[in-house]
Amino acid sequence: MDLTTAVPVADRAAALEQSDIRSVTRRVEEVGGINLGQGVCDLPTPQPIRDRAHRAIRNDESIYSHYAGIEPLRRAILEKERTYNDLPATSPEEVVVGVGSTGAFVAAAFTLLEAGDDVILFEPFYGYHRNILELTGATIHYVPLGGPESTFDPAVVEEAVGPATKAVVVNTPANPSGKVWSRGELNALLDLMKRHDLVALTDEIYEYMLYDDHDHVSLASLPGAYERTITLSGFSKAYNVTGWRLGYGVAPPPIAEKMGLMNDLLYICAPRPLQHAALAAFEDLDEGYVSQLQADYATRRTLMCETLEEIGFDVPWPDGAYYVLASFEDLAAVRAGFADDAAACTTLIEEAKIGSVTGRSFYEDPADGRYQLRFCFAKEIPVLEQACEQLRAAFG
Structure with missing residues (x-):
């Protein structure tokens, strides 16, 4: 047949x-x-990361990890998010290590969204964001944003928000446009999110790739934003390990708990020996x-x-x-x-x-x-x- x-x-x-x-x-x-x-x-x-991977394999770090990741890595990510990203996270329970930042996005999207929900996606968008959102059954509303020289216009987003709108996706620095959201733009978005009780998924995987004195600002670092934001990033781009599939999400405990359980259902856990290797990004690389x-x-x-x-x-x-x-x-x-x-x-x-x-x-x-x-x-x-x-x- x-x-x-x-x-x-x-x-x-x-x-x-x-x-x-x-x-x-x-x-x-x-x-x-x-x-x-x-x-x-x-x-x-980087050689220190490869060395850690070899060591983890030699030490037979081969069984499932906690579904949200090994605790040393979650603690290291927590410290990085508190210092570099200025997030008010306080516990490794707020960190979920996923199968790449895309895997973390999948876990976050399926935790938050379902048929009947609306979500706002800015154009030009990253195709995987669009396709994953479609799989949740949510309805996507596209809002033009443009490239590096464009300015976020809250009024345009306001027109796209309806009674079923639940979430908005922010990618900064952005793929494909290279736009970096300013603090002022993120504050304007946050005001809108508060008025309409929206949640944000922020993809910040390119957070270290910045030019011409631009700063990376995490939406979740703004006053009143953390409780309604899932911050996503990973190791692929900054440390040249795209095939290792290691990413993470940081969110308030109630969201992080469900996101971790979703990660368990979809992936069980990220590759354990590579989780140990990723610790080198925080502990072994030159300043x-x-x-x-x-x-x-x-x-x-x-x-x-x-x-x-x-x-x-x-x-x-x-x-x-x-x-x-x-x-x-x-x-x-x-x-x-x-x-x-x-x-x-x-x-x-x-x-x-x-x-x-x-x-x-x-x-x-x-x-x-x-x-x-x-x-x-x-x-x-x-x-x-x-x-x-x-x-x-x-x-x-």
């Missing part, structure tokens, strides 16, 4: 398709190109690790943005994260192969052997991303230099 035709799948599975990002990865691999599409940071993992990371990414940002400008893109330089969401509308008027984002993505693969992500991936209406491509610059400098040289050679 052919199960693919004889057995109908659930509606939540029937709608799933390979993302444009994954598709581009495959196409770039086929031509032996350089992938600036998928947000895979392929820089080396200057983050400042050096920021300096290195600033160099990459300059290389990527200047190259795109040279070949005709309009480039809003990101204030945070490690992506550029650039416009090629002017280029489309003078050069073949740039009729829209899908065509431009194909043209870059075929003529420069460079992968990017179509703008439509980040909007409810694909037309809003028609003249945009996203580029990831989380690459080793020689690889990024080669990618930029290929772009200049093809289109300069």
